[in-house]
Amino acid sequence: xxxxxxxxxxxxxxxxxxxxxxxxxxxAESLNADEITVIDRLRYLKEHGYIRRIGAFFDSASLGYxxxxxxxxxxxxxxxxxxxxxxxxxxxxxxxxxxGVFNLWFTLMVPDCESQQKILKEIAALxxxxxxxxxxxxxxxxxxxxxxx
Amino acid sequence: MLDAxxxxxxxxxxxxxxxxxxxxxxxxxxxxxxxxxLLKRLNDYWRTGKIRKMGAVLKHRQVGFAANALxxxxxxxxxxxxxxxxxxxxxxxxHCYSRVPQPEMPYNFYIMLHAHTRVECRKLAEELASxxxxxQYTMLFSTREYKKASMRYFVEKRQNIRE
Numbered sequence: 001x002x003x004x005x006x007x008x009x010x011x012x013x014x015x016x017x018x019x020x021x022x023x024x025x026x027x028a029e030s031l032n033a034d035e036i037t038v039i040d041r042l043r044y045l046k047e048h049g050y051i052r053r054i055g056a057f058f059d060s061a062s063l064g065y066x067x068x069x070x071x072x073x074x075x076x077x078x079x080x081x082x083x084x085x086x087x088x089x090x091x092x093x094x095x096x097x098x099x100g101v102f103n104l105w106f107t108l109m110v111p112d113c114e115s116q117q118k119i120l121k122e123i124a125a126l127x128x129x130x131x132x133x134x135x136x137x138x139x140x141x142x143x144x145x146x147x148x149x
Numbered sequence: 150m151l152d153a154x155x156x157x158x159x160x161x162x163x164x165x166x167x168x169x170x171x172x173x174x175x176x177x178x179x180x181x182x183x184x185x186x187l188l189k190r191l192n193d194y195w196r197t198g199k200i201r202k203m204g205a206v207l208k209h210r211q212v213g214f215a216a217n218a219l220x221x222x223x224x225x226x227x228x229x230x231x232x233x234x235x236x237x238x239x240x241x242x243x244h245c246y247s248r249v250p251q252p253e254m255p256y257n258f259y260i261m262l263h264a265h266t267r268v269e270c271r272k273l274a275e276e277l278a279s280x281x282x283x284x285q286y287t288m289l290f291s292t293r294e295y296k297k298a299s300m301r302y303f304v305e306k307r308q309n310i311r312e
Contacts (some may be wrong), residue, residue, distance in 0.1 A: 002212070008184060010212075013205040019191045022183065031245055037172060043168050050211050053299050055166035056191070057202040058159060063151070063302050069246075071254055083295040090304075095296035098219065098289040102254065105219065105289065135248040135259075139229070142237035142245035145206050 002050070005031070007149040009041060010050070017054065060109050061140075066116055067109040068136040070123075071102035078128020079104060087128055089119055102133065113145045151230055154182070156303040159199075163301045214263045216290075218270045220277075221256035223285040229258070230282055236260055241273050256287065 002010070008031055018026045024042070025035040045051050060067050075080050079097055086095055086106055095106040110116050124132045152294075157180055167175045177187040194200040209217070224232045229247050236245050236258075244261040264270045267290060274288055 010205065010207060014207065015206070017202060017203040017229075019174065019188055019195060023172065024168075029183040031280075039168050039170065043150040044259065046168065049208055051157070051167075052206045052208045054168070054196075054205045055203070056159075056200050057204075057206070057288060058162075058302055059198055059201040060300065060302070062197070062199045063159065065300075065302065069248065069259070073238075083293075087296045090301070092296060093170065093298050093300045095294075096219075097249045097293040097295065098291050099150065100287070100289055106296070108177075131253070133251050133254050135254060137246040137248050138257075139233070140245075141233040141247070142242065145209075146240075147242045148240060149212060 002149065006041060006045060006050075009038065010045070010149055013042070013054070016067070029127075061142040065111055066113055067107065068116065068134045070106050070108060070120070071133045071135060072104040072106070072129060073102050073131040074104050074122070075130060076103075078126075082126050082128055086123060091115075091119070093117050102131075154180075154192065158187065159184075159194075160301070160303045162191075163299065163304070209263055211264060215265060216267045216270050217261060217263045218267070218274070219289040219291075220262050220270075220274050221254075221262050221287050221289065222258040222260070222283055223250075223256055224283060225256040226257075228241075232258060232283070234275065235281055239277070256285075 012027055012030060017023050020026060020036065024038045028035045028038045083095055083097065083104060086092055087140050089108065091110040092106050093109065097103055098105050108116060108119060110119065120132060120134065123129060161176055161180050165214055166172055168173060173183040173187055177184040180187065191200065191212050197202065233245065233247065236242055241263055242260045243263055248257055250257040262270050262273055264273055271288065274286065277282060278286060
């Protein structure tokens with residue numbers, strides 16, 4: 001269970017980790033706690049699976065990466081096998097089976113359009129893949145994974 | 150333009166962030182530069198929008214947000230920005246993109262909705278529909294998660310972290 005201190009700490013840490021020599025001391029100050037308490041608690045929360053990742057999250061487009069969302073129509077009996085092959089691509093970060101005619105949805109982020117074309121061609125050729133639709137973003141309005149605890 | 154050191158720093162920043170008093174010093178040592186140089190470059194990335202967030206991302210199921218839906222809408226082109234503004238302000242929405250529609254997939258606006266239950270997700274979508282006046286949308290709930298990983302930029306080998 002999360003204590004009220006944990007919730008305050010996570011709410012702060014979700015919005016900002018200072019880019020400074022002693023980032024956890026700065027967070028501790030705003031919580032009226034000491035640096036070591038903050039660090040210990042974060043280790044606990046990380047070990048117990050509350051925190052997915054701490055650190056820098058980069059904007060893929062500013063780094064020159066090309067991203068898209070792919071909707072795939074895959075024969076039921078082949079979904080699992082196809083999904084596993086798709087998982088092996090490094091640029092695939094999210095891959096979900098979903099309800100609907102297009103039953104497999106994944107994101108693909110690669111350094112250039114040629115790699116994207118090449119990978120999509122390979123996936124389209126997998127056994128059981130009936131159709132792939134690429135849905136590139138025309139505008140990003142929001143990416144902010146934050147949960148108020 | 151990114152130079153070789155930038156790429157090295159970006160790759161290193163995607164490793165586990167050290168939970169110690171001086172984490173940047175430890176990362177800088179790994180890269181072989183000074184802490185001052187690292188902090189300077191990171192502040193530059195932040196200022197120029199290359200870093201979109203410094204901080205923690207939680208495991209949403211673990212912290213109680215067990216249900217999520219990819220919700221796709223048909224938005225008239227001329228209302229796109231207006232709808233974008235409404236949707237992006239909503240705290241239950243984590244991702245919000247307009248996308249190029251396709252004949253078989255006519256939806257042109259996609260959001261990720263998070264809530265405690267599916268019923269709550271559906272209710273949120275209904276509220277958004279009535280707040281925006283949009284009536285054509287579909288909710289795609291995940292039935293199985295095959296992969297969810299953090300993107301790793303400028304990493305040579307296949308080593309992205311599975312979570």
